[in-house]
Amino acid sequence: MARTRLVALATTVALTALTGCGAADMTRQTSPYADAEGSRTVTLSVQSWVGAQANVAVAQYLLEHELGYRVDTVQIDEVPAWDALSQGRVDAILEDWGHPDQEKRYIDDKGTIERGGDLGVTGHIGWFVPTYFAAKHPDVTDWKNLNKYADAFRTAESGGKGQLMDGSPSYVTNDKALVDNLGLDYQVVFAGSEAAQITQIKQFAAEKKPFLTYWYKPQWLFEKVPMTEVKLPAYMEGCDADPEKVACAYPHTPLQKFLNGRFAKGGGDAAAFLNKFRWTTDMQNDVALMIAEQKLSPQEAAARWVKDNESTWRAWLPS
Structure with a gap:
């Protein structure tokens, strides 16, 4: 995105x-x-x-x-x-x-x-949780507290860690580097495409399950599934210059x-x-x-x- x-x-x-x-x-x-x-x-x-x-x-x-x-x-x-x-x-x-x-x-x-x-x-890319989960657990919107909720976000695909859902593995993303560099107990799991990701998000939302996903604005899905952004370390010019050392948010x-x-x-x-x-x-x-x-x-x-x-x-x- x-x-x-x-x-x-x-x-x-x-x-x-x-x-x-x-x-x-x-x-x-x-x-x-x-x-x-x-x-x-x-x-x-x-x-x-x-x-x-x-x-x-x-x-x-x-x-x-x-x-x-x-x-x-x-x-x-x-x-x-x-x-x-x-x-x-x-x-x-x-x-x-x-x-x-x-x-x-x-x-x-x-x-x-x-x-x-x-x-x-x-455009802006970020990490998002469903607003219904953020309302009950407001501290989840700070990345420093994500490890506290790793078990809640765990899935069968995430290997015992919390799941961070991405889109397609054929595209470039900072998320694996962010997980590593921020010391997060999460596994990036690729849905395969935007369509597959939307299907998964809708399924989680229908069951009121917690999830953590990269997502982006503009995107129409926010009208159907309200999501709240997790605050990552602030973006500063050049903080993403080295893909393996990225430890900051995505820019606008x-x-x-x-x-x-x-x-x-x-x-x-x-x-x-x-x-x-x-x-x-x-x-x-x-x-x-x-x-x-x-x-x-x-x-x-x-x-x-x-x-x-x-x-x-x-x-x-x-x-």
């Missing part, structure tokens, strides 16, 4: 409908429309968590229905997406959680990628857009539109909720949002 040294968040919710190719690894695939100079086609990288799917769904709908472009979407994991963007295999990434190493390589050194501006949404990250360099210069109305695309956390959550909880297809969710929010999206269109 890597976002360098942040947790990359994954789900398969509605992915088939959005990408047309299921949850297959498309790291080396490309779109026939990518980097098609002079044509009214756009290829968007779609990350596998539902908030990112919401961005792409609305952008795709408006590009097709208001600007007359043909849009393709390609699912690529976060870090490989930068390589694909640099090579022109995709034209834009609409939600990045912070990859300064990739920015230096492709923007500063190679000049093959350009910044597309703020998405308008600030203004989410960014990035465009292929050639597309940024020659992408016409599409590039201008994507640069202007900027909405709020609540707006993203509205669309994500329709996709993940109400089971609308991304296209249906985008159409509904566009119908109700013309005053917002009109400002994104090229003048």
Whole structure:
């Protein structure tokens, strides 16, 4: 939800409908429309968590229905997406959680990628417990007291320790280092994906069981399962520079857009539109909720949002 040294968040919710190719690894695939100079086609990288799917769904709908472009979407994991963007295999990434190493390589050194501006949404990853548990045990919200509750959070998968539930093992996270460096009696257990993690959280909540999980904002699930953040040692610039020595909280990250360099210069109305695309956390959550909880297809969710929010999206269109 890597976002360098942040947790990359994954789900398969509605992915088939959005990408047309299921949850297959498309790291080396490309779109026939990518980097098609002079044509009214756009290829968007779609990350596998539902908030990112919401961005792409609305952008795709408006590009097709208001600007007359043909849009393709390609699912690529976060870090490989930068390589694909640099090579022109995709034209834009609409939600990045912070990859300064990739920015230096492709923007500063190679000049093959350009910044597309703020998405308008600030992301934050943290450790969370259900609010119903925090209300009964308020001291659990301080990491120094987590060992006191390790038995309460123990599961069959956590090997006699408390369970800290993460998403997919294929993504970068600080959590194992945090557990080690903070001396916590916990085992990181991967749910496998955002969708699997949501299912597990809902199951715990239905039974009013305690759980400790990394989670992130923005995310629609907070509306269904209220959760309270555990305070980790305060984040300070550079405290996560060495992945093996991390002992601090995750930062708050203004989410960014990035465009292929050639597309940024020659992408016409599409590039201008994507640069202007900027909405709020609540707006993203509205669309994500329709996709993940109400089971609308991304296209249906985008159409509904566009119908109700013309005053917002009109400002994104090229003048």
